Every structure is written in structure tokens, then in C-alpha cells.
Amino acid sequence: MNRKQSSVLMQRACRTIPGGVNSPVRAFKGVGGDPVFFDRADGPYLFDVDGNHYIDYIGSWGPMVLGHNHAPTITAVQQQAAKALGFGAPTEAEIELAETIVQRVPSMQQVRMVNSGTEATMSAIRLARGFTGRDLILKFTGCYHGHSDSLLVKAGSGVLTLGLPNSPGVPADLAACTLSLPFNDLDAVAQVFEQYPGKIACIIVEPIAGNMGCILPKSDYLQGLHDIAHEDGALLIFDEVMTGFRVSSGGAQTLYGIEPDLTTLGKIVGGGLPVGAFGGREDVMQEIAPTGPIYQAGTLSGNPLAMAAGLSTLQHLTDDVYQTIGAATETLIDGLVERATNAGLQVCENRVCGMFSLFFGIDQANDYDDVARSNIDQFNAFFHAMLNQGVYLAPSAFEAGFIGATHTSEIIQTTLDAAEVAFSDLVAA
Ligand code: KE4
Numbered sequence: 488m489n490r491k492q493s494s495v496l497m498q499r500a501c502r503t504i505p506g507g508v509n510s511p512v513r514a515f516k517g518v519g520g521d522p523v524f525f526d527r528a529d530g531p532y533l534f535d536v537d538g539n540h541y542i543d544y545i546g547s548w549g550p551m552v553l554g555h556n557h558a559p560t561i562t563a564v565q566q567q568a569a570k571a572l573g574f575g576a577p578t579e580a581e582i583e584l585a586e587t588i589v590q591r592v593p594s595m596q597q598v599r600m601v602n603s604g605t606e607a608t609m610s611a612i613r614l615a616r617g618f619t620g621r622d623l624i625l626k627f628t629g630c631y632h633g634h635s636d637s638l639l640v641k642a643g644s645g646v647l648t649l650g651l652p653n654s655p656g657v658p659a660d661l662a663a664c665t666l667s668l669p670f671n672d673l674d675a676v677a678q679v680f681e682q683y684p685g686k687i688a689c690i691i692v693e694p695i696a697g698n699m700g701c702i703l704p705k706s707d708y709l710q711g712l713h714d715i716a717h718e719d720g721a722l723l724i725f726d727e728v729m730t731g732f733r734v735s736s737g738g739a740q741t742l743y744g745i746e747p748d749l750t751t752l753g754k755i756v757g758g759g760l761p762v763g764a765f766g767g768r769e770d771v772m773q774e775i776a777p778t779g780p781i782y783q784a785g786t787l788s789g790n791p792l793a794m795a796a797g798l799s800t801l802q803h804l805t806d807d808v809y810q811t812i813g814a815a816t817e818t819l820i821d822g823l824v825e826r827a828t829n830a831g832l833q834v835c836e837n838r839v840c841g842m843f844s845l846f847f848g849i850d851q852a853n854d855y856d857d858v859a860r861s862n863i864d865q866f867n868a869f870f871h872a873m874l875n876q877g878v879y880l881a882p883s884a885f886e887a888g889f890i891g892a893t894h895t896s897e898i899i900q901t902t903l904d905a906a907e908v909a910f911s912d913l914v915a916a
């Protein structure tokens with residue numbers, strides 16, 4: 488597949504942008520080779536600058552759950568753009584999106600809009616520390632919550648992809664306030680709360696991890712986190728930036744029936760435009776300025792274009808759409824496992840409505856250590872074999888894949904046909 492123009496653009500980009508990208512995981516460092524530069528997208532398809540097209544399993548890292556170029560959403564943004572791009576003042580659209588969020592996510596009694604998932608989690612952490620008067624926070628190895636200082640400790644996603652244990656530039660004193668434990672290990676959580684009684688402000692967790700590959704919580708895990716945190720007076724924060732409005736209309740918390748104290752959102756809630764949000768218990772949210780002393784702000788927070796895109800997306804995410812996406816997820820993953828196994832490859836997978844990961848060379852993936860043991864070279868070879876057949880997967884074994892409403896049965900079948908070729912190439916190599 489000829490991607491010469493992408494390579495030319497990458498060389499040009501590197502002259503003015505570090506690594507040629509505005510977010511590290513796009514740089515293909517994990518899988519090797521030059522990233523693909525895209526020109527346009529439609530439904531499940533991406534079209535690159537060399538005229539190639541690909542079935543898209545990233546969807547802008549989650550937001551494009553209705554498919555690219557979703558007509559009502561494009562129209563909503565165009566109509567708002569014709570009125571104003573922004574005010575720096577309140578609008579009714581912000582209320583409409585807030586009302587929609589709290590209606591769909593019952594634990595979120597109040598919500599504040601921000602401009603990214605990072606801002607959402609950074610703000611939620613500050614709120615938890617201010618509300619509890621405690622400094623320590625607990626996260627889990629391989630979970631990624633954006634790039635704010637306190638959360639770049641044993642993080643996932645691009646930090647894992649680039650093999651960075653932590654990030655330079657985070658003061659040691661601040662990093663020391665972040666405790667990190669293996670995901671899915673409830674005993675370790677109980678022990679750390681015994682070790683630091685009354686000191687931990689919050690637990691922040693991806694209820695379904697998506698930044699060390701897709702990792703599902705063990706059956707009692709989330710309830711255990713909830714109970715241990717509350718027994719000690721700590722808050723439970725569900726980082727649903729990835730799972731929010733993806734795995735169900737109310738996110739992972741609705742799927743598992745757990746009510747966190749705070750929830751962070753991003754990606755889908757902005758319909759592809761820059762939006763994050765954090766919210767939860769009203770008594771906690773009231774501590775945020777201007778009603779409370781804990782400061783948080785943003786020039787473009789609640790931007791009307793972004794509100795229009797987010798509102799349209801949520802309004803079109805009906806129960807039927809989730810059923811369609813769920814069925815497509817099952818068909819794709821069952822088909823991938825069947826074909827890989829028939830080719831003689833050892834694979835395992837984790838899947839949930841609209842989100843999945845395929846792992847090579849291991850028989851289970853329950854935490855970061857499992858994924859670290861997987862055959863990354865085989866994943867990378869699979870990635871490129873699929874890319875060269877017009878299927879665009881996440882360019883890292885430590886990411887999740889995303890399925891949207893426009894991944895029809897024909898699209899899934901085309902993907903499975905490409906995978907059959909890719910698996911046989913792997914075995915033949
Ligand atoms: P952003 O600041 O990138 O909008 O959101 C950070 C974030 C927070 N929490 C979770 C659970 C997330 O998955 C993310 C961001 N996800 C990555 C994909 N693994 C974004 C892709 C990128 O970094 O370019």
C-alpha cells in the first residue's frame with residue numbers, strides 16, 4: 488500500500504512538532520513505521536493523504552461511536568458555528584448537555600464541563616483532595632488518566648507504549664503522594680488503606696481499563712473498591728473518559744451497578760470536539776468554585792460548538808444503537824479468535840460493548856503484568872498486516888480498539904477476511 492505522502496508529511500511535521508505529532512501514541516513508536524496522515528473520514532472509513540481508505544477501529548480514540556461524518560452532528564455544529572464560535576459566557580447548550588449527562592448517569596448529580604479528559608481527572612483529584620483534606624491518591628498500574636502530574640505515575644497508554652516508567656518533570660514529592668497498585672487485586676487495596684488510614688483522598692480507577700489494552704474488572708473488584716474507600720472516608724472516582732456512553736448509555740457504572748462519588752468523562756461526551764467533564768455527588772461538587780473554595784476554570788469550557796457536537800451524539804445513542812454495537816463486537820471478536828486459533832496462534836481477548844483488545848501469546852489478560860508478558864512483536868506484525876489491507880487498529884498493544892454504529896456486518900466480515908490473511912502471514916513469518 489503506497490503511503491509516500493504520509494511519509495513526506497511526517498518528515499515535514501517533525502521539523503516544527505516534537506515527534507511530528509500532537510499526541511505521542513499517534514507516532515507509531517509502539518508498532519514502528521511512519522504514522523498515516525488522514526484527509527477525511529465517513530462512517531467507518533478513514534481516507535489518507537495517499538488516497539487509501541481504511542476501516543477505522545480507533546474512531547478518534549473513542550468519540551466517533553456513531554461513525555464519522557454523522558450528519559445530524561455535523562449539522563448541529565454548522566448551525567452553531569453560523570451563530571457564534573464562543574462567548575466566554577453561559578449558554579443554554581451547556582445546561583442541555585449537563586441535564587442529559589445527569590439524566591443518563593444517576594451518580595452524577597452535578598457536572599462541570601472542561602476541555603479534555605486530562606482536565607477532568609486533574610480537577611476531580613483536586614476536588615477529592617480539597618473535600619477530604621487528604622493528600623494521598625490511589626491509582627492502578629497501567630491505568631491512564633491523562634497527563635497531569637499526579638497521575639503520570641505507572642500510567643498506561645502512551646506512557647506504556649513508549650516504555651516510560653513514569654515521566655520526568657513530575658516532582659518527586661508530588662509523585663510520592665500517588666500510590667499505584669496492580670489492577671484487579673483487592674487485597675492490595677485493603678492493605679494500603681490499613682497502611683495509610685485516613686490519609687487517602689480517593690481511589691481513581693478506569694472501571695474497565697482501556698490503556699493497557701482492554702482489561703475487565705474481576706466480579707467483586709469494583710464493589711470492593713467502593714466499600715474499602717467508603718469505610719475509610721475516601722472518595723471513589725470512576726474515570727469513564729473512555730467507557731462513558733460507550734459500554735452502555737450510563738457507562739461502566741451502569742453496567743456493573745456501582746455508584747462512584749465522582750465520575751470523569753471525555754471523548755464521546757464531546758462528539759469528537761474537545762470536551763471533558765467531571766461530576767458526581769452534589770455535596771462534593773458544591774465545593775468547586777464559584778460555590779466552593781476549590782478552584783477550577785477554563786476559557787473554552789462549555790464551548791457552544793463542542794456542546795452541540797456532544798449533545799447531538801448523546802441524543803443519537805439509543806438503546807438500539809448499543810445493541811447493534813454490542814452484537815458487532817461479539818461477531819468481530821469471536822471471528823478473530825476463531826481465525827487466529829485455526830491459524831495455530833495463541834491469543835486471548837477482552838471485550839465489552841464497543842471496546843476490545845486482542846492479545847498474543849498469553850491465555851489471560853487481567854492486569855498490566857499479563858499484558859506485559861504478551862507477544863508484542865506478534866501484535867505489531869498483526870497491526871501492520873491489517874493496516875496494509877486497509878484496517879486501522881490502535882497502533883499499540885497497550886490500547887483498546889473501538890467499534891461504532893457504522894461497523895456493519897459487511898464491514899466486520901471484511902475485517903475478518905483481512906485478519907485471516909494477517910494471521911497466516913504471522914504463522915508463515
Ligand atoms: P485526554 O486528555 O487525552 O482527552 O484524556 C485523557 C484520558 C483520561 N482517562 C482515560 C481513561 C483515557 O483513556 C484518556 C485518554 N485516552 C488516550 C487513549 N488511550 C487518548 C489518546 C492519546 O493520548 O492521544
